[in-house]
Amino acid sequence: MARKTTSTTKVKPRRTTPVKTKSTVVESAPAPVVRQRKTAFRAGTLIAVLLLLAMIELTVYLKQQKEKTGAGTATAVSEAAPIFNAEDGVVTSIEIKPTKGETVKVARDAKNVWALELPAKTEANQAAAEAAATQVSALKAISQINGDPEIFGLKNPAFTIAIEFKGGKKHTLEVGDATPTKSGYYVRLDNNKMMIADQSGIESLLTLVISPPYLNTPTPTSLPPTETPVPSPTEAISTPTP
Numbered sequence: 001m002a003r004k005t006t007s008t009t010k011v012k013p014r015r016t017t018p019v020k021t022k023s024t025v026v027e028s029a030p031a032p033v034v035r036q037r038k039t040a041f042r043a044g045t046l047i048a049v050l051l052l053l054a055m056i057e058l059t060v061y062l063k064q065q066k067e068k069t070g071a072g073t074a075t076a077v078s079e080a081a082p083i084f085n086a087e088d089g090v091v092t093s094i095e096i097k098p099t100k101g102e103t104v105k106v107a108r109d110a111k112n113v114w115a116l117e118l119p120a121k122t123e124a125n126q127a128a129a130e131a132a133a134t135q136v137s138a139l140k141a142i143s144q145i146n147g148d149p150e151i152f153g154l155k156n157p158a159f160t161i162a163i164e165f166k167g168g169k170k171h172t173l174e175v176g177d178a179t180p181t182k183s184g185y186y187v188r189l190d191n192n193k194m195m196i197a198d199q200s201g202i203e204s205l206l207t208l209v210i211s212p213p214y215l216n217t218p219t220p221t222s223l224p225p226t227e228t229p230v231p232s233p234t235e236a237i238s239t240p241t242p
Contacts, residue, residue: 080140083189083197084163084171091133093164096209099156104208106132107164116213128213135205136163139173141195142184152186153177154194159206175202 095105095118105118106129114129116122149155153176161173175197176186184196 080142083139083141084137088165088169089167090165091136091163092166094132094136095162097160098209099158101209104212106213119212123215125213125215132205132208135201139201140198142198143196145194145196149188154186154188
């Protein structure tokens, strides 16, 4: 009987080479880049918001300061222009009312002669009154101004000048503070138009208040005589001469 022979075949183990997956490289590398971009975007947005808020606060602050101080603006006039129009005619009355002190008023009578009406009704110095009338017509505006009247001293003006003309026109000129350079005065015409008037013209006109144009300077009222003091009894006793 024949024997069965079995043959064993040796199977060589297969070598396995580790395969690198692309997913590992692709998925892990971009992650830090995305985070950096998001962080930079958020930081930039935060800075932009903070700058915007700072600008808003600055704008509000400047607006409040402007309202508080009432900052005004001045517009220069190309050529100094007369404050009053020549069409108004001849000046017939000038009244100057200071905040403190007596009001002074001069006016032409029916004979076209200047008379002093305030502070006393009497004859006026014709030359002084006519010079004041000429000065009214010569007043010039250096520049126009805009802003809060209070910062120019026009809320409570130092002087209010009322002027009447032969044609029936009437104007009011309020005089406020002097300009910082002392070259003019802030004035307001008819409670509406504000401007800077030349200094010399305003001061020449205001001399009517300092020195009213009396024809004859009023004699000052004499003071009552003082009584001779009566010596006291002790003073009346004479000291005996040794």
